[in-house]
Amino acid sequence: MEAWGSGLCLNCDELLLVSKRLDDRYIESGTEALFRAHADFVARFVVRLGVAANDVDDVVQEVFLVAHHQPPFDSRRGARSTTYLGAIAMRAASSYRRRQSRIARRETPLDEPRCVADPSMDPARAVELSDNLRALQSALDRLDEESRGIFILFELEGESCRAIAEAFQLPIGTVYSRLHTARARIRKHLRGVSKRSGIAALARAGITA
Amino acid sequence: MTGEPIRLADDVAESKSLRRILDEARNSSPLHYDIEAGLGRHKALVASKAGSPSWSSEPARITRDATFGKLGKLVAVGVAVGAGGVVVALTLVDPRSAPDQDALPASRSAVTDVEPPTPAQARGSIASDRSDSGDADASPAERSDPVPVTPPIQREHRRVSPDGKTPRKATANQPKPPLAADDAVKREIAQMALARALLSQSPARALSQLRATSREFPRGFLTEEREALVALALWELGRTNEAIELGRAFLAKYPGSSFARRVREITKP
Numbered sequence A: 001m002e003a004w005g006s007g008l009c010l011n012c013d014e015l016l017l018v019s020k021r022l023d024d025r026y027i028e029s030g031t032e033a034l035f036r037a038h039a040d041f042v043a044r045f046v047v048r049l050g051v052a053a054n055d056v057d058d059v060v061q062e063v064f065l066v067a068h069h070q071p072p073f074d075s076r077r078g079a080r081s082t083t084y085l086g087a088i089a090m091r092a093a094s095s096y097r098r099r100q101s102r103i104a105r106r107e108t109p110l111d112e113p114r115c116v117a118d119p120s121m122d123p124a125r126a127v128e129l130s131d132n133l134r135a136l137q138s139a140l141d142r143l144d145e146e147s148r149g150i151f152i153l154f155e156l157e158g159e160s161c162r163a164i165a166e167a168f169q170l171p172i173g174t175v176y177s178r179l180h181t182a183r184a185r186i187r188k189h190l191r192g193v194s195k196r197s198g199i200a201a202l203a204r205a206g207i208t209a
Numbered sequence B: 001m002t003g004e005p006i007r008l009a010d011d012v013a014e015s016k017s018l019r020r021i022l023d024e025a026r027n028s029s030p031l032h033y034d035i036e037a038g039l040g041r042h043k044a045l046v047a048s049k050a051g052s053p054s055w056s057s058e059p060a061r062i063t064r065d066a067t068f069g070k071l072g073k074l075v076a077v078g079v080a081v082g083a084g085g086v087v088v089a090l091t092l093v094d095p096r097s098a099p100d101q102d103a104l105p106a107s108r109s110a111v112t113d114v115e116p117p118t119p120a121q122a123r124g125s126i127a128s129d130r131s132d133s134g135d136a137d138a139s140p141a142e143r144s145d146p147v148p149v150t151p152p153i154q155r156e157h158r159r160v161s162p163d164g165k166t167p168r169k170a171t172a173n174q175p176k177p178p179l180a181a182d183d184a185v186k187r188e189i190a191q192m193a194l195a196r197a198l199l200s201q202s203p204a205r206a207l208s209q210l211r212a213t214s215r216e217f218p219r220g221f222l223t224e225e226r227e228a229l230v231a232l233a234l235w236e237l238g239r240t241n242e243a244i245e246l247g248r249a250f251l252a253k254y255p256g257s258s259f260a261r262r263v264r265e266i267t268k269p
Helices: A012-029 A031-048 A053-069 A081-103 A123-141 A145-156 A161-168 A172-197 A200-204 B016-027 B035-047 B060-081 B084-091 B095-101 B106-114 B128-133 B152-157 B168-172 B178-201 B203-216 B223-236 B240-253 B260-267
Strands: none
Touching: A031 A053, A031 A081, A031 A145, A031 B035, A053 A081, A053 B035, A081 A145, A081 A161, A123 A145, A123 A172, A123 B016, A145 A161, A145 A172, A145 B016, A161 A172, A172 B016, B035 B178, B178 B203, B178 B223, B203 B223, B223 B240, B223 B260, B240 B260
16 A cells, blocks of 8 residues: 555555554653543543533643653652643643634533533432532632632642642742632632522521521 | 641531532532543554644743744734735745645645644644634644754745746645655554544544544545444444445445445445
8 A cells, every 4th residue: 555655655564563663652651641540630620620521532632742742740849740730731721712712612501510420319419419510610610710720729629739839830829819819709609609599409408608 | 828728628617508519529520531532542642743732831821922923023024025925925834735735825824834733733633623723822832743844034035936936836746755644644544543442432432533534634545444434433323324325335435345344234224
């Protein structure tokens, strides 16, 4: 088989050989372990940053391509692999949003429930959980990019402020400040939602805002 | 604030409803991500050497500003030269990629020069369905696996050939160098390998991958296999009528294909 008159002829065995070489080159890069360990985290993070479900894989791929092309991750300065990937994911999500705004479409509406329900869960509880997560996502969607990322990493992913500061290359005081602002806005928004909707399920459970 | 703050979900001073919502969010995932499928795609992208992302990471804002600076200079040159700007735009196109750019407007070709080695290639199938959105954020400086490209300043000197004619046709008729074809072959192989792997796990994604490959390599040398796999993927998705129609067309086109047996199975009444 000859390709484009370039003199490149490949039979099946050669094709397999090329594939194997490509695979070897990839394995040497050592990104596989990083991908296996943290792809789920990155996917979760970018969804919370507002990436539509249909585009999550694209953004995840971008994040790991950047990680692949960068020098090996160095944890000596205090950042963790998750915050390191989180910082890359922030920029990927930002780039994604700019592209989305250019083509002026959004495939997943904001009010779409963003929760993978456990099939064994009580339906009423599943609805309540979905409502709560939607309210939180709505609050997150109103934050600026950096505060949102910091809030998600600290409050939902359990990262430390120091690791976030290292990964985002911010002074730790700035991280505290952004977190404080984000918290205030989230509180205010959720309080407003709670007042407007009454959050029936929470009320039934005797929990007050 | 001097020490690590207490997380809201763990802070008893916060309202119960807020703590509960955050706790639920911590313990639930907004989606299920198929790591194996994602890893397969990642491997294919990396292996294809098209793995340069559409933007870089270090440090993103500075490089982007630098990109716009370069772009701005190009635009300024184009405006200053006036009508000659079109010539500049045409000659800025790398001769190696000229055959591929023929169908594009001249202005688009100039932008392509400051982008990574074509966004569709760089992102493989990632942005295949959004290729029209453009990725002007990227710059050659951000490429971690650079293709040897003539610097723009040198190319400006070639704006007009000695006989006063633009070199447009000369560059357009140049055949692809073997290296570019080799890279394209590897990329196509990698993309087809991914589609093949996805076929049994996720026919929908396999179909999407095949369509992306089809757009990138409309006359690729794995076209035969691609067409067979499209028919099989449609069959797996339950789109039997389309699958049968495509299958029959495939058998008519490639009666002696090594994929004919598999395709024939789905076209059986």
